[in-house]
Amino acid sequence: MTSPLPPRDPLQQLARSCAACRRCGLAAGRQQVVVSRGNPTARLMLIGEGPGAQEDLAGLPFVGRSGQLLEQLLAAAGLDSQSDTYVCNVVKCRPPGNRKPTAAEMAACRPWLEQQIALVDPLVIGLVGATALEAVLGIRGGITRLRGQWRASDQDTPNLGVLRGRWLMPLLHPSYLLRNPSQAEGSPRWHTVRDLAELRRRLIDPPLG
Ligand code: URA
Ligand code: SF4
Numbered sequence: 640m641t642s643p644l645p646p647r648d649p650l651q652q653l654a655r656s657c658a659a660c661r662r663c664g665l666a667a668g669r670q671q672v673v674v675s676r677g678n679p680t681a682r683l684m685l686i687g688e689g690p691g692a693q694e695d696l697a698g699l700p701f702v703g704r705s706g707q708l709l710e711q712l713l714a715a716a717g718l719d720s721q722s723d724t725y726v727c728n729v730v731k732c733r734p735p736g737n738r739k740p741t742a743a744e745m746a747a748c749r750p751w752l753e754q755q756i757a758l759v760d761p762l763v764i765g766l767v768g769a770t771a772l773e774a775v776l777g778i779r780g781g782i783t784r785l786r787g788q789w790r791a792s793d794q795d796t797p798n799l800g801v802l803r804g805r806w807l808m809p810l811l812h813p814s815y816l817l818r819n820p821s822q823a824e825g826s827p828r829w830h831t832v833r834d835l836a837e838l839r840r841r842l843i844d845p846p847l848g
Contacts, residue, residue, distance in 0.1 A: 649758050650679050653751065657731050663747035665689075665732035665740070671698035675727040675755065677720055682842050684761035685709075685720075686752070687728045688770040688812070689740050695733040700726050705813040709767075712813070712828070716835035723839075725759045727752070729774040745774045756801045763841050764805055765834075768812030776807065783827070785809045787834040789841075806841055810834050 654674045660666065673690040676699045685701075693703030701709050701720075713720050720726060730740040730748045740748075752775075756764070766772045769782040776790060786809050792802035816828045823829065 650675075650755075653754050653758065657751055660731070660751070663730075663732075663744045665730060665734060665744055665748075668735050669732040670695045672731045673698055673700050673728060673733070674731055674751075675725060676700055676702075677725045678722050679725055679759055681723055681725040681759065682762045683718070683724045683765065683838060684756065684759055684763070685724050685726045685765045685767055686771045686775060687726070687767040689728045689730040690733040691737050692733070694728075700728050701813075704817060708813040708817060712816075712832055712835055715832045716839055718835060718839055725755075725761065727755055729771055739770055740774075745770075749774070753801045756805075762805060762845060763838050764802075764807045765838055766807055766809045768810070768815070770812075772809045775802070778809075782809055782811065786811050787830060787837065806845075808834060808838060 657672045657674050660672065669690075673694045677685075687701060687705075690700060691703050691705070693706070694700055700706070710720055713724070718724065729745055729752060731751060732748075734740050734744070764775070766775055769780065772782060772785065773779050778785065788808065790807045790809070792799055792805050792807060811827050811831050811834075816831060819827050821828065
C-alpha cells in the first residue's frame, strides 16, 4: 500500500507560486523571492514595503537592520515576531537600490498579499510604513500624523474584499526610526512601542461586533 499524500498546505503552495512569479520587472533583479516569516496562525500580521539586500539574500522579510530594530520594538511591547506575528511585505522581490516599489509593481504583487491575508486570517494588521499604508488602504502621505490610529477596514475601503472585519494600524517604519534614534518620551520610537503595545491589547481584548 502506498502511503497517503501529505495534506496540501495552501501557504506552502503560495510560497511556491511566488517563487516562480514573473508578473513584474522586479523578478529580474532578485536573488530570492521573500514571502514571509513568523507564525502562519498568528492573529497579528505585519506588512512592510519590500525586501532589502539582507532579505533578498536570506529569503526572509525583516532580517536586516530594520528587522533587528523591529524585533527590539516588538519585544519592548511584549510581542515575539516568530510566535506572535506573521511578517510579510507589499512586494515580494527586492526593488533595485531599495527604491520604493512603483504603483504597477505593487498592483502586480497584490494578489499574493491578498492570498496571504485570506489564508492567515489576522484580526489585526500593522501597516509598517507609508508604502504599506498606501498599498493596502490607498492612503498617501501623512504617516507621522496617521500612525497609531486604528482604521476599521470598512471605514477606509469601499471595496473591502479580504480586509473585511480586520483592524489596521499604520506604524512608523523602522528604517525611519533608525534615522531618528531618540528613545525619549514623545519621540517617534517611543510612540512606536506604544503603538505595538496597542496592537497587542487589541488581540487580547478585541472589540465586540
Ligand atoms: N524593510 C521592509 O519594508 N521590509 C523588509 O522586509 C525589510 C526592510
Ligand atoms: Fe511577482 Fe511580486 Fe516578485 Fe513582482 S514583486 S515578480 S509580482 S512576486
